[in-house]
Amino acid sequence: MFRNRFLWLACVTLLAFPLSLSAQTTTGTVRGHIKDPSGTAISDGEVQARNIETGVQRSAPTRADGSYVLAGLTPGTYELAARRIGSTPQRRQVIVQIGSTLFQDFTLQAGAVELQAVTVEGTNVETRTSEVATNVSPSQVSNLPTVDRNFLDLTALAPGVSIQNQRLDAQRRTFSAGAQNPEAINVFIDGASYKNDVLQGGVAGQDASRGNPFPLNAVREFRVLTQNFKAEYQKASSAIIAATTQSGTNQWQGNAFYYGMGQGFIARDPFLSPSASKPEFRRSLLGASVGGPLIKDRLHLFASYEGNYQNRFANVGFDTLPADTVNFRPFNGTFLQPFRETLLFGKLSYQLKPGQSLELSVNTRHETDIRSFGGQTSYQTAENVQNDVTTGTLKHQATWGNWLNEATASMQWYHWNPVAINPTLIGRNYFGKGRIGGKDTEQDFQQKRISLRNDLTYSGFHWKGDHVVKIGLNADFLNYHVDKFFNANPVFNYSSDTVDGHYAVAYQAPFQAQYGFGNPDLSTHNNQFGVYLQDDWSPSPRLLINAGLRWDYESNMLDNDYVTPQKIRDSIQSPTFRDSVLFPIPSSYFTNGSQRPGYKGAFQPRLGFSYALDDGGITTLFGGFGVFYDRDYYNATLDERFRLQYSVLTFRFSSNGLPDRNGLPTIQWKDAFLSKRALDSLVANGVAPKPEAYLINNDTKPPHSNQWSLGVRRVLGNYTVSATYTGVRSYNGLTYIFGNRRTNGNCCYQNPNLPFSNVIISSDEVRTWYDALYVKIERPYRGGHDWAWGG
Template sequence: MRRQDIVQRLGRLLLFAGVLAVLGGRGLVAQTTTGTIRGYVKDQNGAPLSGAQVQATNVATSVARSTTTGSDGSYVLPGLSPGTYDVIARHIGNSPARRRIVVQIGATLLADFALPAGAVTLAPVVVQAANPAETRTSEVATNVTPLQIQQLPTPSRNFLDLAVLAPGVTVTEDRIGGVSRTFTAGGQPSTSVNIFVDGSSLKNDLTAGGVTGQDASKGNPFPRGAIQEYRVISQNFKAEYQKASSAVITATTRSGSNTWTGSVLYGYQNKSFVALDSFQRATPKFSKPAYSRSLLSASVGGPIQHNRLFFFGAYEGNYQNRSNLVDFGAIPAGYPALTAVNFPQYNGNFGSPFRETMLFGKVTYAASSTSSAEVSFSNRHETDVRDFGKVNCPGFVCAFTEAVNYRQNVSIGQVRYNMFKGPWLNETKVDYSRFRRNPSPNTPGLPAQIYQWNNQDHVIGSNFSTQDFIQRRVGIRNDLTYTGFRAHGEHVIKVGASFDFVTYDVFKGNDETPRFYYRDTVTTRGLYGYATPYQLIYGTGNAKLKKNNNEFGWYAQDDWSPSPQLTINLGIRWDFESNMFNASYVTPQMVIDTLTRYNDSLPTPLDLSQFISTGSNRKPFYGAFQPRLGFSYALDPESRTTIFGGWGLYYDRSIFDISVDETLKLTHPTYTVSFADPDSTAKPGETTWNNSYFTADKTTLDALAHTSGKPEAWLIGKNVKVPRSRQWNLGVRRGGGGISLTYATRSLQGVDGLGDVFAFPNALNIPHHPANDEKTHIVANWVMDVPYASGFLFSGLITLGSGFLQDVGCPLRFCGAGYERGGFTPERVGFIIPNAFAYRNVDLRLAKDFPNISGTTMRVTLDLFNAFNYQNLGCFDTGSKTNLSFGHASCVVSDPRRLQVGAEYTF
């Protein structure tokens, strides 16, 4: 039997086992959204106390969880919602003891109790040591706390901003002219990451960006006011996390408590609060474009029924008004046709508004002492009129009519039911999500005209394309934890399975706006003098595609503690998708005939059997087995210092958009029509220009386009690899001082470069190479009361980087000589350490609280971003070291100093 057949049969067996787990499992609260307290209960002499009761009570809601210790005195309380808990240990014949512990998402905290001999129930409760720090994990992870979320300066209230606190994680700059906010880690692209909010995956299956709504949006993926805290795991995450070969973020949302609380916040920034960068200062008579941003947030939460039923709701708004300058510059003289266009009528400053509104609501029900339920819903809606002037129009000057209106909507609904009894813990979750990405022309119905002079395109008319991507997902997940198994130590065993039923609705009307190209002279074609176009590019046909995809995942994990000092994490995960690469696609005979006819003429002929799809020979990938191993060992009895490490295999997925093109490039091809110059007879391959062709009418254009050219073929191999990475790490962690030193590596397979879609079929001149990632990246943060100034809070965030290496010249596989990978290093300057950093940024916040009656507070905030106005240079000339301008920068990669004022009222 072939290895592939064995893998497929084993995969089907696991699929069946997963169905049984989902339908019949007793369930578990997954570690993706909760924390764990574990430890030992002993007497005053250090002897274990068997049968002791350990109870953890949530201070905010009075909801309690309890368990009993085993024969060795050990206990485990998994599945605790993040928050503050009073943990009490009781044993007959001993005085009880209590500790107040803050449980963080994804963290395992150690809390040992020593109960002195004495009376049982009426003895006073003893408050023991302060909250422990998490040191006993093999993950390379950073918890972003509620205090940091609330107090650290971030420009746009995007909760992703603070992911930079995790080592190896980079977040896209918040910039006034920015169009995208994503995060990356380990040198991999943003498509390799994932975010979980309350256990629901926000993975974008369709397009780039990794997270729904983030591939081309400056907005926030989730309302920050609804996020309680989150955990960034940049290396060696456990088997319960899926669809990521890089880093994951797991966040938990806020819940109501037994006290009604709320807040209203407003932040404001405009152009007078923004300094100039060095390039703007060097521009004569530079005038700041119009700009303002208002950030609004409101939240409220409290009890519907004390100790049982709670509500929390949040609203977040990000409303920006900016303008882009359109300036076509000097128009070449001597061309009456150019004069007739009247380019000056398109010049000026035009508005580029961005609007984002986010809502979140959650109801939590403590049904009994052994079960709870939760229902939540969130919605994000945004519009963004952009991509005109010279903003996001590289190499172009675009009129306002060329702007795109980028609409997005993300809705997520979730129902969770948790059950816990004795050593068993259960979570069952059902969720529904809908993501829509819909960029379209802001001024539709106009043919586009592109006039070329001075090596630049000057564009008037409508935006080129309309797209409408919709991803619908129904997900079912069940996880099961058992803490009662003890063999050669204590075990926390977890198994779980998930099913996602996904539908992709795609409309990809690329190039449906006809583009007419004009220039003075076209080499080998003739003299046009801008009077008539020399070329038309136009897409037409059926731009729709609808496909279904079933996604399944199954995992098993054992956190085994053979001794109080040693914990070993053993896990295995398996993932499967039925239609990641559009498995039912059939290569048209026309494409097969063309490939067969010309294959021998290629520099390196293709193995056509790999690229011709019959609808049944492109099998789903069954081999996504992912073993994961980790350990932590405490060097002292208090577990203050630990050695930790891990190794794992992590499979990601390829976005479906790449499979879409295989179909739509044939059913909705883009045609190129060449027009003869106005004073010549049309040669073969050319069409004589007629003024009736200048239209946006599809009937006329379709008839014209079909007389010229053939569709483009997009080929995907039948054995295409799924992206995966291997990760290992080794480090030492010291609690108390919060010091951690980790060495981590990650290797990636399934693509050629870290930004390419697939590996090239011909690997000639494509050597293996490291990513040009930043070698050194330092982030520091603080939150402190201002000494001798009552009510003042001072916080800040410092980010330093050594700079990204950049390639010199053109890659060897395209150009050859003169290429040097990573051959340019940006100039480094000092920040405490001389000549160490190419990137420097310091963000500061000063807040003043004004207490009011009945426990309400008014706060005034002053944020200063890039406080020292550091000029972080970019856009370096790295074309050739012989260029006089080699290494010269032509832009900055971060905005200059910005001030933001705000106020917040809390009750």
């Protein structure tokens, strides 16, 4: 009932907002004061910002104290013009970066309006933020080298961020921060969330992928927020990336590139023998982009393409087996592992009228990767890992007076689908010798997201200083389509063990088979809602306070409608089971479908400050504290349902059908069992072993972290130096433990009369601690080099 009412309220509230629906900050802000030479505030002035590249203009009036705020500026180079009737206009040029707030004060001299405007130099250094953040500028994105044009590599410029798997043969590229796993991060591109709700990696498309999440030539710049980010950001207890894409300008321009890498650029693995040859590898990175005006100053187009084509070769080599077993020689050789990725991006930017703009963008990512063989695994076992992500984003922005309304509606489809190359060949695994036959598992994960968001900013409120108040809400509607065919193609395991009665003798027959069958469909739906209020308050020209409160709710993070089968509940609560295990399993692990409501306690206060020790803001103290909630991804929670509706069984064989050395029952081996049909027959006749039972605690809370920071920032000429202490304490990480350990602590109690083998229960008691000192030195762009160093 609560979920239905909340959904209705959220939809009504969204519809009540004017035309728009925007996401996390992908814009910048310029604010400051206009005064006359005596220091008196000018209350009837105006500041106009004109984007030099696109001609788009915005303006803001001054308030009674002479202050002004230009919020929601698209990152870029702007000419600011401060005007007042009877005064000489003053101009300056500034670079607005994503998520940044620049303070620009003007002093206007009395004079006739027709006189030439006075031009002064503006500062592009953001010194007043309370966030622990690093901006990666357009020149850094364009010029800094990366191994494979993956923009995630550049997050290493931010102190405290680590990149995992930066190797040519890596099959997953992720980043993390604050002693938390990669699933705790979030990435926003043009305001659209790329959160991976169903699989590992944190970013949609990054689980088990060699590819890049987005074309680098379409990324203009991005901001890495490692701590103390504002209340408008959601679903992350660790770091966040907020990126903005390239746009067309008033001048047609384009570029193209090609980078090739061959075997000559690859070093030999130092752990291999000196006689081993270098691996064969070839890679081509290519791309092109074009952008320009369709209507000057109003409608602009940008489009880009990037391709990532890799050919690596895997050597397959088997040892010789004893006579009369398997001839492995036909499986030896060198085989191609092709990886192919195509990235496309297109964007239209339309200035509807002064103060109102519309932006439409679409990007798509398509990958195929033939892999999972090499060494002692034959090419027969290869799989094709198919990975697709398509995102469409529509953004609208409108300003009137002291009001700014930003909005985004986005749709995203993510599809991860590894399929076997030879799905009908049963697998045979000869321990210590080699694996032949087809891949055992296929999976099909799809995440479909419709996201609506609106942010409303008011900068006209003045009480004991200037306030910029922002309120927003979001509603995400998701469908998860999941099919997991675990071990649907059986694998028979062989051993060299010669102990008759426990295993079959020396590779002559399998001692074990693993086989999965049942209903693989785990599809479900989920809704996510969030609302926040934040205030950037300047009680004095030197002090800035960022105060905010966020609340998030999720309807179905833990398969909330799941019903524990009665036979599982009765067996676990029986005296026989309770007296035989180390600890009894509480009733909170059983649900009738209504005992697992969505968590409603995700209130997240966030408070930050910055204080300039001098009028020029040369030295600034800053710090803050915040609570940040994340979520548990779907694949980490679905075993509760999956293991009972789709069983992955282990058949144990022997030559005589007697129990094995561990006392577990075996089946007397027959050559006729070496097929999928034979295993189906054993299951139908009730010979199959029991499945494992997974149980999730109904009181499981989503993971969250408490973060705090305190630092000092100093401008030294062209350099900005900062030192920041940061602390992070994360709570409620999800893990699993055995629930059927014997009373002596050993694993594990099993009873043939029970409907399961093992009991595995969840725990949300994983915690992490993180303390660090970040030191960062930055040099802004000055027509030569643009660099940053942090540690």
